[in-house]
Every structure is written in C-alpha cells, then in structure tokens.
Amino acid sequence: MRRLLRNPAGLLGASLVAVMVLLALIAPLIWAGAATRIDAGQINQGASGGHLLGTDALGRDLLARTLVAARLTLGLAVLATLIGTVCGILLGALPALLPRRAGHVVIAGVDILVAFPALLLAMFTAVVTGLGARGAVLGIGVALAPTFARLTHTLTASIADADYIAAARLLQVPRHRILARHILPNIAEPLILNTAQAMGSALLGLSAMSFLGMGVQAPSYDWGRLLNEAFGHVYITPSVVVAPATAVALAGLGFMLLGDTFANAAAGPISPDGKPVGPVISPAQDTPLPDAVLEVRDLTVTFPGGISPVRQLSLTVREREIVGLVGESGSGKSMTAAAIGQIVPYPGLVASARTRLCGVDLDQVNGAERRKLLGASLAMVFQDPTSSLNPALRVGGQLAEVATLHDGATRTEARARAVERLARVHIKEPAHVVRQHPHELSGGMRQRAVIAMGLMGTPRLIIADEPTTALDVTVQREVIKVLREVVDGTRAGALFISHDIAVVSELCDRIAVMYAGRIVEELPAGALRTARHPYTRALIGSLPDMDTDRSRPLATIPGRQPAPGDVTDGCAFADRCTLATDRCAAVPELRTGAGGHAVACWEAQ
Incomplete structure (x- = not known):
C-alpha cells in the first residue's frame, strides 16, 4: 500500500x-x-445561496x-x-x-x-x-x-x-x-x-x-x-x-x-513518478562506462502471478564486442532481449536499477526521446526472419521504411541505402533483391536481409536472438561471418543469444551463461574450457566433438530447468547438481574473480 x-x-x-x-x-x-x-417556489431554479x-x-x-x-x-x-x-x-x-x-x-x-x-x-x-x-x-x-x-x-x-x-x-x-x-x-x-x-x-x-x-x-x-x-x-x-x-x-x-x-x-516497487524501479545505486556505481553501448543493472521482468522469467540480471556490452547469452530454452534469454528493446508484451512489467543505451539512461528520458534512441541505436534480429518481414511487401520497401522513418531520408535515398546495406551483408544482386518479396528469398538470404534492415540506421547495439537456429550449418557460418564483419566495421556492440554453446564460443568475445532467469557465470570465450559453474560445465560436456565415443549415449543434464513460476529460494540448479550442499538453500551471488571471470556458485567460489 x-x-x-x-x-x-x-x-x-x-x-x-x-x-x-x-x-x-x-x-x-x-x-x-x-x-x-x-x-x-424553487422549481427548476439555477444556482443560488440556498441551493x-x-x-x-x-x-x-x-x-x-x-x-x-x-x-x-x-x-x-x-x-x-x-x-x-x-x-x-x-x-x-x-x-x-x-x-x-x-x-x-x-x-x-x-x-x-x-x-x-x-x-x-x-x-x-x-x-x-x-x-x-x-x-x-x-x-x-x-x-x-x-x-x-x-x-x-x-x-x-x-x-x-x-x-x-x-x-x-x-x-x-x-x-x-x-x-x-x-x-x-x-x-x-x-x-x-x-x-x-x-x-x-x-x-x-x-x-x-x-x-x-x-x-x-x-x-x-x-x-x-x-x-x-x-x-x-x-x-x-x-x-x-x-x-x-x-x-x-x-x-x-x-x-x-x-x-x-x-x-x-503488482510488478514491484514504484518510484514517485510512477515507474517501477530496482535497487538503489550509489553515485560511484552510476558512472557510465566510456566504451559501453549497453549497461543493464538488476533487470527484472515480472508477470502477474509472481512469474519472473528474468531476475536481477546485470550485463554490459562494449564497442566492437560480441557478448554471447547462452542457456537452455526457457532460461529467459529472449525475454531479456525484449526487456532491453522495450518490447515486453503486456501485462509484463520491467524494472531495473539502470538500463543505459549509448550512455543514455532510458528511464530518464521521455517516451518520444526513448523511441527515437531505440529506433536509431538499437537493431534487433530475431530467430524467424519470416516474422520480421511482411510477406505482402517487397524487401526494399521494408528496409527503406527504417531510413525514412528514423532518418528522414527521401524514397530515392532510402532505396539506395537499402541496396548498399544488402550488399554489405553479402547478398548477390541486391538491386534485384530489393524488388522481391520475402518468400522469393532463401532462409539464409532472409536472415541476412533482416540484419541489413537493422543496419539501415547507424545502430550502436545489435541484439541477435538465435538468428542461426533454423539454418543449416553452411548458412549458419555465413550469418556468423556477416555479424562479425558488421560489428568490426561499424564499432557497434552485439548481444548474441543462443542455446548452441558451440556457435557462441566461435563467434563471441565474452559469454554469459543464463539459468532460470539469472546469470550464473560470465567469462571470456577463450576460457570456456575452464568454466567453473556446474551448469556451464554440463553444457560443455553435452556438446559432442570429433573425439566423442559414438558407441556410447550422448551426455545429458539430468532433470529439467524449473519454469519461471516454479523457481524457489536458493540455487535454481541445485536439484540437478551433483555438488549441491546445504549452502545451496541460499542464492549465491555472482562474484567476479581474476580475468573478469564471474561465477554464482557456492562450491566454485
């Protein structure tokens, strides 16, 4: 109250x-x-001293x-x-x-x-x-x-x-x-x-x-x-x-x-201006990182009924850096992307201590400024390009809309930019592709067209939500190559979301492992083989390679991840962990050690 x-x-x-x-x-x-x-005597009288x-x-x-x-x-x-x-x-x-x-x-x-x-x-x-x-x-x-x-x-x-x-x-x-x-x-x-x-x-x-x-x-x-x-x-x-x-x-x-x-x-604390808020941050913690395109602190997404698919998540993405967000289906990866992009569906509510894009705190600007910043500085690439492209419109028109809406470009300028952006993502004959409908393109071409759509502006942050999941291995490699070239060539940062830890380890500079709505480990991609959290090690262990004994069953993680509404107090992975002890009844904090390696596990700290 x-x-x-x-x-x-x-x-x-x-x-x-x-x-x-x-x-x-x-x-x-x-x-x-x-x-x-x-x-x-007072029938149908107007205002008076007595009435x-x-x-x-x-x-x-x-x-x-x-x-x-x-x-x-x-x-x-x-x-x-x-x-x-x-x-x-x-x-x-x-x-x-x-x-x-x-x-x-x-x-x-x-x-x-x-x-x-x-x-x-x-x-x-x-x-x-x-x-x-x-x-x-x-x-x-x-x-x-x-x-x-x-x-x-x-x-x-x-x-x-x-x-x-x-x-x-x-x-x-x-x-x-x-x-x-x-x-x-x-x-x-x-x-x-x-x-x-x-x-x-x-x-x-x-x-x-x-x-x-x-x-x-x-x-x-x-x-x-x-x-x-x-x-x-x-x-x-x-x-x-x-x-x-x-x-x-x-x-x-x-x-x-x-x-x-x-x-x-119902979503949580409310600030005096009516906005949900997260924990209080001291002035020292509130200093912007000079090269960060995204800073998120204590991000929480809540739905009615006490369902929280994302719980106090903190994440940073720097210029020319690709951060991989990996975890099983249902761990909250896509909801994290939606919360950052301000597109969480109703009745979900988002609260955070801070969400800063390109140094601008999104909670401190009005709705029009926020939409302008997100439209110009954030590009989102979704898993299914057919849901991002209108099947009734030509590809060029859909790409050009971004430039005309956010940059005020003329139709001729927007069309020329669309051709150039399609060429940048290695689509052959881009001048012909802009006149085609999405169903006339292959799956890999549609995915690259969606990446080109994100590049129609000058994005500082690219969020790619499982963009390679529905593609074959050859096309996956092409999309990964395009994404790497885009990040290196535009100085943008990228958040790459996937459940495929092999793809993430190949593409990303840093990896954040997510489980039951929380980040449980964050480490450089090159240090993946030295992961310390039991869940991360289990994910790596379930990944077959050329040395895997094909006569034996593939390694799996016993049990299943709890649904967002079923997460209880304590470590959410404890029921599936062979190292679990009585200490796991309390939620372990994400503590950072040497080399920027952070882990949230009582037994690994």
Whole structure:
C-alpha cells in the first residue's frame, strides 16, 4: 500500500474512490431530508445561496440529491461488477471442463460477444429482462462478462501445459478440481486487478443506461437518472447538470486510475513518478562506462502471478564486442532481449536499477526521446526472419521504411541505402533483391536481409536472438561471418543469444551463461574450457566433438530447468547438481574473480 500511494495516479484514484465510498455511507444519513424536500417556489431554479447547484422540477436540492445518490449508484455498480466477474470467469473457465469441441463452441461464442458493442449488449439485455434497476444491472453485468471470459480463457491457456497441471491429469484428478485447485488460484491476481477497472466501466455504463431512461426509474434515482431529469433544462439553467456529471466523471476516473495503479504495483516497487524501479545505486556505481553501448543493472521482468522469467540480471556490452547469452530454452534469454528493446508484451512489467543505451539512461528520458534512441541505436534480429518481414511487401520497401522513418531520408535515398546495406551483408544482386518479396528469398538470404534492415540506421547495439537456429550449418557460418564483419566495421556492440554453446564460443568475445532467469557465470570465450559453474560445465560436456565415443549415449543434464513460476529460494540448479550442499538453500551471488571471470556458485567460489 505504501508503494501504491507513492504513485500520484494511485494516490488520486484511491482518494477519489475513498471519497465516493464515504459519501455512499454517510450522505443518506445527513442529506436525505434535503434531497426529498419539495419546494414549489424553487422549481427548476439555477444556482443560488440556498441551493448551490440549483433545483429540479419539484424544487428539490440537486447537490443533496447527487450526494445521496452515491449509495445507490455505487451499490448497483458493485452488483453489476460482481455479476460480470463471476459470469465471465465461469464462462472463460468452461472450455477447461468441457470436451474439446464443446469448448471451441464456447470460445467462439465469447469471441462473438467480445466483438459486440458492450453498451448495445447491455441495452438488449435490459430490454429482454425488463427496464429498471434490475434490468440495467443485469445488462451491464452481461456486457462485462465477455471481457472477463476472454481474459480467463487466455490466462487458463497460458498455464494449461504447466507440469503441475500435467501431473494432476496424469493422476486422473477430475477436471473441476484441476480448475478450482490448480488453475484459478494461479490466475486470480490479474483477474482481481481488472476488477477495479471493471467497476469504473460498470458505473459509467449504469449511468448511461439511466440517462437513456432504461435504468433506475422514479421515484428512485442514481446519478444517471439525475442527468436524465436535468437534461431538459440544461440550456436554461446549465448548473443543474454540474453535480451529477461531475460525480460520474470523478468516480469513473477514480476506479480507472486505481485499476491501472494496481496493475503497475503488482510488478514491484514504484518510484514517485510512477515507474517501477530496482535497487538503489550509489553515485560511484552510476558512472557510465566510456566504451559501453549497453549497461543493464538488476533487470527484472515480472508477470502477474509472481512469474519472473528474468531476475536481477546485470550485463554490459562494449564497442566492437560480441557478448554471447547462452542457456537452455526457457532460461529467459529472449525475454531479456525484449526487456532491453522495450518490447515486453503486456501485462509484463520491467524494472531495473539502470538500463543505459549509448550512455543514455532510458528511464530518464521521455517516451518520444526513448523511441527515437531505440529506433536509431538499437537493431534487433530475431530467430524467424519470416516474422520480421511482411510477406505482402517487397524487401526494399521494408528496409527503406527504417531510413525514412528514423532518418528522414527521401524514397530515392532510402532505396539506395537499402541496396548498399544488402550488399554489405553479402547478398548477390541486391538491386534485384530489393524488388522481391520475402518468400522469393532463401532462409539464409532472409536472415541476412533482416540484419541489413537493422543496419539501415547507424545502430550502436545489435541484439541477435538465435538468428542461426533454423539454418543449416553452411548458412549458419555465413550469418556468423556477416555479424562479425558488421560489428568490426561499424564499432557497434552485439548481444548474441543462443542455446548452441558451440556457435557462441566461435563467434563471441565474452559469454554469459543464463539459468532460470539469472546469470550464473560470465567469462571470456577463450576460457570456456575452464568454466567453473556446474551448469556451464554440463553444457560443455553435452556438446559432442570429433573425439566423442559414438558407441556410447550422448551426455545429458539430468532433470529439467524449473519454469519461471516454479523457481524457489536458493540455487535454481541445485536439484540437478551433483555438488549441491546445504549452502545451496541460499542464492549465491555472482562474484567476479581474476580475468573478469564471474561465477554464482557456492562450491566454485
């Protein structure tokens, strides 16, 4: 709560909601008489000393009626939110209980409802169930349900393949028990966080329904009903709509801000400007490294449910240096790249003590400056070039877009630059290739075209996320050669991500080994054979070479890496390590020794 209230938006939202709740509790006790007192001599009067915001058609004080209406308005909004939340969660979880085909039918129905305008769906439900408060509440609840159903289904699908779910199925645990005990508790947090925003939507929707005459009916009244009654006199006495309109706006804003802040606060500490922050760094530690193109300190990526695929990662890349980030699938390598490039998908949140690109702290610049810096100084090369290239557009146009967008080049200049960049990465006949579509190129040519796209600007940092994984050995060598030439020729630094330690050892100057979201060892590539961490040695040992005895099974690492949500306190590799002792119950720090060799292992330090 302290972190939440330090955020200005959260403080404002919490204050507005607190005021509205307080009014709902005490206003009927204090102003009920003034709200119902009829005064024939003050009918439809504007603001005056006796009635600060005017009176209605029966001479009743509009300010008092607005304050008293807070109880009914908020009460109906809570009821509608509860209906929408419960129905939506049940509907979204239903495919997990039904056979596959029936589940697909339910999902298709949810998709149709999500595409249908929410207010129209609420109005249709209200007409069917009957006008009035009950129909409006049911209508808004039905309108909210599809959103919660889609969210519940998405979250359920995201953990459906988890090991603990598979184990429960293997033990023939009934589906409803798997849902209740294993699925819903693990997706509860994002659902709860969305409830505050849903409350704001419900309040606005109910007010709209009452304003249109389909909600609360006389003699009862909520804020929407007050607007409905006052609207006919708004051109004569404009003050009659001020109180209910302001109440609707402030309450809706309060719940929306509170919902957004809850979602941000779930990721960790929040700074006074509303940004997640990491540990405090002393001024001595904050001095930029003169030749570093990337400095990351204590980088953490968090998703709802306590899932952290990246945990306090620190990394530095210097000019003309290629740093290899290696580890098994699921160790957090690609998520690290996404966090550096500021493209972590929602609802993931990134926090760091410092993320500095080309000497500029990305947390200290505004959004426009950050986008400009990332667009001009960072190039990202992904594993699958077909996902980076639009199949409907020609290669040259896609490359030229980078130059026109970030450098303001003309179409002619951008096209000439695209031809030159394609030639730089050893693509034959580049003037012809720019006129081709991606499907007309081979896999190796597409990958080199993506590298050329990254070079259309003047990148200082190149992040290559497993760019050679889907290529054969010959093409792999060509791509590695191109990447090495680019780094040497442009003074850029590169972060090369791979699970193939052989490729990394051949290309990189320095290697960082990642396991379960953390860096466990960092060493020069030439010192790989003297690795000290048991996990690094196991990776090297599982790599066959010309001296490997082909009559024996290949060496493997027993067990499997824990999923991000299953990482517990202590060394994450302990369960698979033959050197594990009681000391491994605590997480070992990454300590740097001679020659820049750093290792996080109690037994190797």
